[in-house]
Amino acid sequence: MPAVRMLQHVVGQLLLGPACGCRTSALPARSLGASPWQIPANANFHSASFSETDRPRVLITGGLGQLGVGLANFLRKRFGKDNVILSDIRKPPDHIFQSGPCIYSDILDYKNLREIVVNNGITWLFHYSALLSAVGEANVSLAKAVNITDVAVEHGLRLFVPSTIGAFGPTSPRDPTPDLCVQRPRTIYGVSKVHAELMGEYYHYRYGLDFRCLRYPGIISADSQPGGGTTDYAVQIFHDAVKNGKFECNLKPSTRLPMMYIDDCLRATLEVMEAPAESLSMRTYNINAMSFTPEELAQEVHKHIPEFQITYNVDSARQAIADGWPVSLDDSNARKDWKWKHDFDLPELVTTMLNFHGSDTRIAQAN
Numbered sequence: 001m002p003a004v005r006m007l008q009h010v011v012g013q014l015l016l017g018p019a020c021g022c023r024t025s026a027l028p029a030r031s032l033g034a035s036p037w038q039i040p041a042n043a044n045f046h047s048a049s050f051s052e053t054d055r056p057r058v059l060i061t062g063g064l065g066q067l068g069v070g071l072a073n074f075l076r077k078r079f080g081k082d083n084v085i086l087s088d089i090r091k092p093p094d095h096i097f098q099s100g101p102c103i104y105s106d107i108l109d110y111k112n113l114r115e116i117v118v119n120n121g122i123t124w125l126f127h128y129s130a131l132l133s134a135v136g137e138a139n140v141s142l143a144k145a146v147n148i149t150d151v152a153v154e155h156g157l158r159l160f161v162p163s164t165i166g167a168f169g170p171t172s173p174r175d176p177t178p179d180l181c182v183q184r185p186r187t188i189y190g191v192s193k194v195h196a197e198l199m200g201e202y203y204h205y206r207y208g209l210d211f212r213c214l215r216y217p218g219i220i221s222a223d224s225q226p227g228g229g230t231t232d233y234a235v236q237i238f239h240d241a242v243k244n245g246k247f248e249c250n251l252k253p254s255t256r257l258p259m260m261y262i263d264d265c266l267r268a269t270l271e272v273m274e275a276p277a278e279s280l281s282m283r284t285y286n287i288n289a290m291s292f293t294p295e296e297l298a299q300e301v302h303k304h305i306p307e308f309q310i311t312y313n314v315d316s317a318r319q320a321i322a323d324g325w326p327v328s329l330d331d332s333n334a335r336k337d338w339k340w341k342h343d344f345d346l347p348e349l350v351t352t353m354l355n356f357h358g359s360d361t362r363i364a365q366a367n
């Protein structure tokens with residue numbers, strides 16, 4: 001849709017209110033304090049309980065990647081299984097298909113997306129579809145088109161877009177990188193994320209779109225595979241350490257990057273979505289947990305698996321990307337505005353990941 005027509009359309013929709021008459025979500029009160037996998041079924045959340053009509057109706061796009069399934073499980077505990085729809089262009093494995101609503105949606109197909117929003121009374125959209133940094137560089141024309149957000153304005157949705165450390169570049173201050181600074185990323189992934197940040201903020205300030213965005217560090221998860229990023233080594237190392245006792249790393253030993261365990265990431269995402277609008281002094285926040293190098297991560301793994309060995313075979317494309325990214329993020333605004341606080345540092349991360357991968361036996365043998 002040409003830009004001018006789109007804006008006319010958007011203004012029209014805003015004057016009319018949500019086109020579908022679907023519920024705009026009531027602002028829920030405060031946040032969760034625990035990690036998702038630690039939440040018992042009868043958990044007592046620190047916020048007002050939701051009546052069925054107050055609960056947001058959630059759509060997650062690009063939901064079958066590293067983070068989407070975990071997010072859906074997390075949100076389903078909070079809002080009910082049927083209120084959270086996972087979507088992707090890939091076919092879900094059976095266990096995911098059985099676990100709750102899961103549908104096909106190509107975010108490049110605007111009409112299809114709009115139909116899903118209208119037919120399901122969607123009120124919150126988590127826009128997760130993307131091509132990560134390394135894969136995006138190999139597929140620039142596709143990566144450019146994947147980030148679209150207009151449907152959120154058209155239907156009065158609360159919109160979450162995950163941004164990334166990749167939204168910064170070599171000319172940004174790197175240690176720590178503040179929320180507001182020069183952003184000249186050198187990957188198509190980063191460029192598309194800066195575009196999404198700016199579009200979301202523009203529509204927020206111009207048309208009142210309830211846009212919320214976090215810049216995630218590299219996310220480390222145990223039960224899902226990363227989708228082609230520069231920080232993937234920090235996930236793969238655990239699989240290989242447990243299976244083979246060794247790992248070949250594609251970044252230099254001294255490459256320090258910001259990282260976060262998935263539980264912290266998902267909790268932050270829900271916390272910022274539930275934060276009262278008046279507590280948000282900005283709409284795009286950095287969140288930070290830990291920073292480490294491959295060498296430091298290997299040393300920590302070594303404490304659990306003494307025979308573990310790491311070797312290095314540097315991938316120049318990934319290394320160039322990593323060298324232009326932040327070493328750590330300044331997340332003081334998130335900590336101040338909506339009380340963000342991470343739970344996992346490097347030792348807890350490594351213990352949790354190795355336990356998940358069933359290394360108990362090896363640890364016991366080593367001791």
Ligand SMILES: NC(=O)c1ccc[n+]([C@@H]2O[C@H](COP(=O)([O-])OP(=O)(O)OC[C@H]3O[C@@H](n4cnc5c(N)ncnc54)[C@H](O)[C@@H]3O)[C@@H](O)[C@H]2O)c1
Nearest residue numbers: 062064065066067106107128129130162164216218219227
């Ligand atoms: N994983 C991380 O470390 C990390 C860090 C920072 C930000 N993020 C952001 O979080 C979000 C989720 O990340 P992830 O690691 O799960 O990504 P991923 O690459 O693992 O998954 C992305 C999903 O998007 C889907 N997709 C691609 N094109 C699509 C299209 N046209 N329509 C619908 N779906 C499409 C893919 O099939 C895939 O399942 C992304 O936006 C990513 O940029 C992730």
Ligand SMILES: C[C@@H](O)[C@H](N)C(=O)O
Nearest residue numbers: 132133164229230231
């Ligand atoms: C950092 C992040 O956005 C992603 N994991 C990548 O490496 O591309």
